[in-house]
Amino acid sequence: MTEWLNILIQGALLGGLYALFAIGLSLAFGIMRLVNIAHGDLIVLSAYIALVTVNATGMHPLASVVVVVPVMFALGYALQRGLLNFTLGGGLLAPLLVTFGISVIIQNVLLQVFNATTYRLQAGPIETASVGIGGIAVGVFPLIVFATATLSIAGLQLLFYRTAIGRAFRATSDDADTAELMGIDNRHLYALGLAIAMIFTAIAGVLMAVRSTFDPAAGPTRLIFAFEAVIIGGLGSLWGTLLGGMVLGIAQSVGSALSPSWQILAGHIAFLVILVLRPSGFFPRTRD
């Protein structure tokens, strides 16, 4: 009994990381209607930037966010303004295939620079620390990850519903042409949208680099986890995405308890079952 409760809790906390993977994907879709195939590779790129930062300065891996976040923010702005803005409004094919090309480019550039070696960032005693809750030992690091995901989503809700820029995002998402007539510069706003999405991608990348090993080919799997969390939760609902991440995390951790080789497969199966039974997810919001 305690053993299964433990598995459920570990899975739910793992879901926090998947929700962080998913926030960037969800934001880009919500604001620009852009499905970014390179999203997973941008998470992995963040992990590598953290690696370089830690190696160069010797700072604590978790502190490297002060470098990784601004770098990814700038990259997100430039990527959207310089490249992806030109793909919008002309159908599905261009944004899909351009981000697909970017994904292949990022993977191979990382492979060229860092080889296929797997890396992991060592965060010291925090990795193994745990607190006892009702006889179950819960890791401090997974708790930090989950809290980060919850705070991120709460912060985004505030941004979207309590600030002027948030109102501009919602207006552009509802009707880009009318928003532009009202004086909103959509090109700048979209660039800002991807830049903000990249903040969470960067945080997710740093946390992933501490939690597990990564290599240049690790991106596509992160994209798939993020995508599964988004669809399970329902398009456009950030709290739904957190729930979707938790469902995925629990499915994986139950699968892995049955047999280690079942971990990822159990997640995919849970996703497909939910897709067939409840195609619009648990909290549907956006219609595409």
Added chain:
Amino acid sequence: MAGVTVERSTRASRAFGIVLLLGLVALATLPYWSGAGTMRLVSEMGYYLALAQLWNLLAGYAGLVSVGQQAYVGIGGYVLFYLTSDWGMHPLLAVALAGPIAAVISLPVALAVFRLRGAYFAVGTWVIAETFRLGVSLIESLGAGSGMSLTPAIVRQIAPDRAGRDLIVYWVSLAIVALVCAVVYLVLRSRHGLALAAIRDSEPASASLGVDTFRTKLTIYVVTAACTGVVGAFIFLQKLRLTPEVGFSINDWTVVVIFMVVIGGIGTLEGPILGVIVYFVLREFLSDYGTWYLILLGSVAVAIMLLAQEGLWGLIARRFDLRLFSLRRHLSH
């Protein structure tokens, strides 16, 4: 309106038909005037052309941008290896059977992924392919993670000696490529092709005129899966060795295929042919550079999607007003 007829062929398309026929004859007689290396290259270009035309039909014409077609390549391969090893079936019969089996598997898959729209459909197909890859690596009778091999006894069923085998496999590869391209061409000329053009121009308008968009797309998806299954089985008949990693590889069976179609020109029949040729020429010169080669391909594909979405063939066709396949209808007096 007297004296006006609807025509589909143009002078260029009729001339190209003859060129195509002559080319096919030349390729069929290739074994008698060329070496085994050239045969292997032609056969590899052939199955990539087949995969490219199939993906182009799916993404370029039906708007179903799948990045999970490697699922059916892998399924085709496993059908071949399982039926020949465990049931003692003749390899060529197993290659043919891979088609209907892939079609049957694609139906429930379609019911799941068709619930996703647009780009989410793309990622959904990818999850399906990953599910098959992970699932197959758990099945002991399919060799699990370490895969399967075709034993010499099985291969000898095609022909007892190596030269005879190479010859038959080569001709089969030509036949499969010709068949797949013919299927794509005929689908596009059928009422489904007309329905696809209507859906592409306006989905609500075509639906209101009685086009069953769901059924049309489902038909295209299943036909494509069946053909991809046959091509997949054939690919692994040549390779003789199959693992889940190679069989369901997104890089080998989908990424390079997408690059070929996008560079050549998506949504045309001529584009993929040009794309395959460009890809193999580039590979001949640049494959030593490994990762740089893929970075270059990715950059070219991005540039084409941003600057000239219709690809290289689109540029040529517009410059010379050239259409080599008679798909469009036009009026003549």
